Amino acid sequence: MPRSVPPAPCAGTNRPAGSTSQYTEASQSVMLHIYNTLSRTKEPFKPAQPGQVRMYVCGMTVYDYCHLGHARMLVAFDVVQRWLRASGLKVDYVRNITDIDDKIIRRAVETGRRIGEVTEYYIAAMHADERALGVQPPDREPRATQYVGEMLDIIGRLEQNGLAYRADDGDVNYAVRGFDGYGKLSGKALDDLRAGERVAVGSAKRDPLDFVLWKAAKADEPDDTKWQSPYGLGRPGWHIECSAMSRALLGLPLDIHGGGPDLKFPHHENEIAQTEGAFGGVLANTWMHCGPLMVDADKMSKSLGNFRTIRQTIAQGEAPADQAEYAVNPREAEMLRFFIVRNHYRSPQNYTPHNLADAQSALDRLYQALLNVAPDDAGLDWNEPQAQAFKAAMDDDFNTSGAVAALFELASEANRTRSARSAGQLKSLAALLGLLQQDPARYFQCATRYSAAGLAQAATPSASLDAGQIETLIAARAAAKQARDYAEADRIRAQLREAGIELDDKPGGQTQWRRA
16 A cells, blocks of 8 residues: 655654763854855854754665765764764754665665665664764654655645646656756856756656656555655655755754765755745755765765775674674774764765775874873863864864874873873863774774784785784793793794784783784
């Protein structure tokens, strides 16, 4: 049976426990500036309602596992919402799930599963990836299928305003040339978009730029992809989904609307046309887009076949192909987050195994400082120079590369002065980026593929030592030293170093080990 339109869920927040900012002292000494894609300039950030931020980010279409390009978007906007909260702002962060789409239908038909089975599985897989990367859940995570009623309401308004028309094939399309502001976000002129285009033979569109708002059902499509509507059985177009969910949950205008680089056009351009064409005013005051993740000068994407999934990159061993949950290598998972965070969110970023190895080495240096000097628990002192530098960087369009530079200054200071205060500042500031919260000794005992030794081992596989074997060799080395057989002790140390294991001899005869 076709679906009826469900009522919209009640609004509410689900901010996870422990996420309330401890750093409100950072709030107002310097004005936060954000690069606005719409104005193409950095602007002082002024929420419509002082002290409160309504933020909507376009989320995943759940038909496959998340790749590293998705990881960049998830981490980038996680850092944004963390810093907004740390600055003393109350944030209502909504990130949607697209759970009805041509690709989802295709996956369901190919695998013989119902639409709901496909989407529930990949939603669970996405959440597993988010947890692994330390991405906090959004306050609300609406699913498109819960807001079909709101979508039909917008389509009806657009039809009344002369911006939507029913085509001969049963679809309802948006009349792009009827909206004067089309192209203002992407900077694309209509005549440039039209250049060289023709309406395809048999197309029911009046103009090739027009896009679908409501898709008429096809006889061979599953029943659970069809809804009753004034336009007959069908389903919503992709673009109308976010217009409905953002307005229903946050109202207009949004303070921040964000997403990946490929959404600026046509998805966000079409959202503006729909929402502003139906309700007037503006959809969002600030538009944010993270930069692309590149592979050999091409954007990482499923369509190009050059993508690598998050789970392939950070799983402990081989990630199961048929399970949403998987065992995570915590050292590599934080490395991937650090790899993303240490670059500015708007800049292009290049993926190679060696770039991941460089990120792993840099993160290891920060953890080494915390291993060398136990941090105090005195809390964050915003008057300290590195904390001020960190804050100034983050207030400058979330410049995480500058913030990470402040972390390295603190690590150097902690190593040089053996200052527990510097180590404490390092750990507290890093927490604002979702970093350096693991126990350092346990962190280093976890193997990593993203090191010089790890890449060499991947190129020439050989047996690696497990924790039990390492402890046995350390005990044998201690016994050799006790017996004054220093040649044997040195030989064991060299054997361990060749296997990628570094030893730190502590006062009192204790030896700590870590994987290089």
